[in-house]
Amino acid sequence: MVAISPPARVLVTGANGYLATWVLKKYLEAGYSVRGTVRSLSKSAFLNDKFAHYGDRFELVVVEDITKDGAFDEAVKGVDAIAHTASPFHYKSTNPDDLIIPAVRGTTSILNSALKHGSTLKRVILTSSVAAVREETTVPRAFNESNWNNSAVEAVKTKGSEVGSVGIYLASKTLAEKAAWEFVATHKSEISWDLVVINPPLVFGASLLFSPSFSFIAEVSSPTYSLPSAQGNWVHVSVASEAHVLATHAVAAGGQRIIVKSGPFFFQDLPELGIPNVPRGEPGSTKGISFIINLETKKAEELLGLTTATPLKDAVAESVEDFKTRGYPGFTA
Numbered sequence: 214m215v216a217i218s219p220p221a222r223v224l225v226t227g228a229n230g231y232l233a234t235w236v237l238k239k240y241l242e243a244g245y246s247v248r249g250t251v252r253s254l255s256k257s258a259f260l261n262d263k264f265a266h267y268g269d270r271f272e273l274v275v276v277e278d279i280t281k282d283g284a285f286d287e288a289v290k291g292v293d294a295i296a297h298t299a300s301p302f303h304y305k306s307t308n309p310d311d312l313i314i315p316a317v318r319g320t321t322s323i324l325n326s327a328l329k330h331g332s333t334l335k336r337v338i339l340t341s342s343v344a345a346v347r348e349e350t351t352v353p354r355a356f357n358e359s360n361w362n363n364s365a366v367e368a369v370k371t372k373g374s375e376v377g378s379v380g381i382y383l384a385s386k387t388l389a390e391k392a393a394w395e396f397v398a399t400h401k402s403e404i405s406w407d408l409v410v411i412n413p414p415l416v417f418g419a420s421l422l423f424s425p426s427f428s429f430i431a432e433v434s435s436p437t438y439s440l441p442s443a444q445g446n447w448v449h450v451s452v453a454s455e456a457h458v459l460a461t462h463a464v465a466a467g468g469q470r471i472i473v474k475s476g477p478f479f480f481q482d483l484p485e486l487g488i489p490n491v492p493r494g495e496p497g498s499t500k501g502i503s504f505i506i507n508l509e510t511k512k513a514e515e516l517l518g519l520t521t522a523t524p525l526k527d528a529v530a531e532s533v534e535d536f537k538t539r540g541y542p543g544f545t546a
């Protein structure tokens with residue numbers, strides 16, 4: 214594999230999404246040409262406005278149903294890399310099929326198109342998640358790229374919809390990523406491209422689009438939200454998107470899963486960070502308590518040279534300010 218450098222052409226799926234919009238911006242700023250796929254051109258008109266000044270280095274194409282065989286056959290033609298970000302991210306459904314089918318079939322569909330029509334393709338970068346890595350734990354545990362969230366998959370298998378919307382999302386990301394690695398292993402002798410997987414935790418920071426379909430910051434901004442006592446991990450949107458660009462260029466990233474993160478946090482600490490309408494929870498209850506989900510980021514540092522120093526309060530403030538400016542429901546300027 215040689216480094217995929219600008220002005221190489223990259224296909225970004227789900228181009229109108231919160232993270233993907235940043236991924237587009239980072240690729241374009243770095244000098245790459247970008248073809249974005251969206252389900253609806255009218256819904257994605259803001260992207261043309263935002264990136265028009267890049268001229269023919271930016272284009273949008275419609276892929277209406279990512280689960281259909283051959284859906285990406287045309288879109289993959291002539292690209293050097295693919296960043297596959299499109300996948301449902303919300304906690305609105307308790308029907309496993311609503312998330313698992315588009316997550317898994319969307320992934321295998323684009324890989325099949327890449328297999329058949331990716332004669333210029335050198336690398337696929339898949340946006341997975343820390344959801345596919347870490348499992349529930351009650352004792353402090355370190356997680357790295359060798360870990361898989363098999364218990365999320367098992368839980369959906371045994372409990373079905375009773376596992377709840379979060380559990381379904383966790384399983385959808387685990388199953389989609391596993392499907393990608395299996396695909397690459399099965400077709401090893403037929404493909405001249407490799408796979409890199411980016412595993413971010415919750416992404417915080419300002420959006421570049423009007424109304425993200427899901428934001429954790431918006432989710433917790435509700436008096437009825439039940440603030441968990443648990444801990445989460447987060448990454449700044451600028452860092453998570455930059456990781457996709459670095460993973461495109463870094464030869465040694467080929468064949469690797471890469472966790473990216475800015476840091477851990479306690480959900481109980483969120484009310485202090487200026488998000489409106491967050492229930493108070495139990496202030497101070499995390500004092501002296503250790504983080505139990507400890508994500509290792511050695512690969513991000515060594516393979517991508519990625520480090521990050523944004524404090525959580527700044528990233529949350531950016532998200533809140535952004536929602537206020539855009540008039541997001543529940544956020545007033």
Ligand code: NDP
Pocket residue numbers: 226227228229230231232233251252253277278279280298299300301302315340341342343386413414415416417425426427429
């Ligand atoms: P968004 O909801 O903002 O974007 C999701 C994108 O995927 C949209 O373009 C959406 O299209 C598309 N999409 C969703 N469902 C379907 C479907 N059934 N068929 C076709 N396209 C679909 O989410 P994010 O930007 O937050 O997430 C992007 C990726 O990053 C996802 O893979 C997500 O799992 C991953 N991720 C996100 C994290 C976060 O905290 N935001 C954390 C870790 C990983 P449309 O607008 O038309 O629905």
